[in-house]
Amino acid sequence: DIQLTQSPSFLSASVGDRVTITCRASQGISSYLVWYQQKPGKAPKLLIYAASTLQSGVPSRFSGSGSGTEFTLTISSLQPEDFATYYCQQLNSYPQTFGQGTKLEIK
């Protein structure tokens, strides 16, 4: 199975900050990586697919990059509604594993 390791697991930041979350795969997954945002008590929401393509309706302050084994999610200027937990997921092979999550909290 492909393991995904996100870092950091917890991130404290302020409105307006630029933040970056990293997702590392245990083996190469090309660009078969997606990012989700999840708020408490809610279902995950798709942010980015194919490692770097923004899902329709997602604000442009979100961006993704990477290929192979290392990927990043960047939020260019944090807004109050961005404080949530973020997950990466690989869809290169089954089982389609998720990272352990990064909880983004208000400083």
Added chain:
Amino acid sequence: EVQLVESGGGLVQPGGSLRLSCAASGFTFSSYSMDWVRQAPGKGLEWVSYISSSSSTIYYADSVKGRFTISRDNAKNSLYLQMTSLRDEDTAVYYCARDETYCGDDCYPAFDIWGQGTMVTVSS
């Protein structure tokens, strides 16, 4: 409106069974592969199972293989998860998700639509 609505969760004793349903609306259900994903209380997301649009291809996580069965009824726009021999560690919110494929030069999948989830609690 494109929507997925899960039902069937509840409290069940260890060793018991439960059948989850996911009702789809607002899109051509028969054209999409579907998945189940679960989330234990306070924990991360865990992919559980996949079924192709025609039910010809099915995958399971090792943690549920042999105990859970995924199925679908395209005529009823519904996805199911039959869970047997339930264990404490199966306690989670279970989400159904639509498996979309985005194609440009290459094609890439993603779970673009999720239901609200249904809670399954396994406890004596």
